Amino acid sequence: AQSVTQPDIHITVSEGASLELRCNYSYGATPYLFWYVQSPGQGLQLLLKYFSGDTLVQGIKGFEAEFKRSQSSFNLRKPSVHWSDAAEYFCAVGGTGSARQLTFGSGTQLTVLP
Amino acid sequence: NAGVTQTPKFRILKIGQSMTLQCTQDMNHNYMYWYRQDPGMGLKLIYYSVGAGITDKGEVPNGYNVSRSTTEDFPLRLELAAPSQTSVYFCASRLGTTRDTQYFGPGTRLTVL
Numbered sequence: 001a002q003s004v005t006q007p008d009i010h011i012t013v014s015e016g017a018s019l020e021l022r023c024n025y026s027y028g029a030t031p032y033l034f035w036y037v038q039s040p041g042q043g044l045q046l047l048l049k050y051f052s053g054d055t056l057v058q059g060i061k062g063f064e065a066e067f068k069r070s071q072s073s074f075n076l077r078k079p080s081v082h083w084s085d086a087a088e089y090f091c092a093v094g095g096t097g098s099a100r101q102l103t104f105g106s107g108t109q110l111t112v113l114p
Numbered sequence: 115n116a117g118v119t120q121t122p123k124f125r126i127l128k129i130g131q132s133m134t135l136q137c138t139q140d141m142n143h144n145y146m147y148w149y150r151q152d153p154g155m156g157l158k159l160i161y162y163s164v165g166a167g168i169t170d171k172g173e174v175p176n177g178y179n180v181s182r183s184t185t186e187d188f189p190l191r192l193e194l195a196a197p198s199q200t201s202v203y204f205c206a207s208r209l210g211t212t213r214d215t216q217y218f219g220p221g222t223r224l225t226v227l
Binding site: 004009032034036041042043044045046049051090092100101102103104105106107 | 145154155156158159172204208212213216218219221
């Protein structure tokens, strides 16, 4: 069964600092991997996704993520955080069964200090 | 396009009451999903549909029912509301190609008292 672990429940960074959110997955084959962001009271917005190919994936809002098969990781990074990045971030792995449903991690809440 | 829309945004139910959460998408997507999100947790799949007339259970289907009579609509029915169903419910859809993306609605916050 597929699973996703986000080890950090809450991260606080100062505006302008760099950011790395951790994500580890368990999946039997090459995974489809996603990062979503959820602002308060909002639905989930896709930041980026990985299916195959280049292991460094660029997304929206200046985010990027790197797929490392040897570490079963798909960490999200941003070189300089903006106050508007404060939100909850979810890593997800997509299955290849009939549903192609997503299995989500428990999320990381990001607080940005001025 | 409006994308994925959900109604209502908020609802308070009493134990034992019934209600239907509405979900509509205007992107002509084949696949639709219902997830629930409990505090401090990721989303868990309740039901999904791969096309009109076809539905199947997800990870946490107990206490819920769905139907898919049209491509656009995928309502979620709670027959006998219980406090354990207090959650935020998200509907999502995707086209159904190999590398497509799930698009999420804004959610319905349900409280059962």
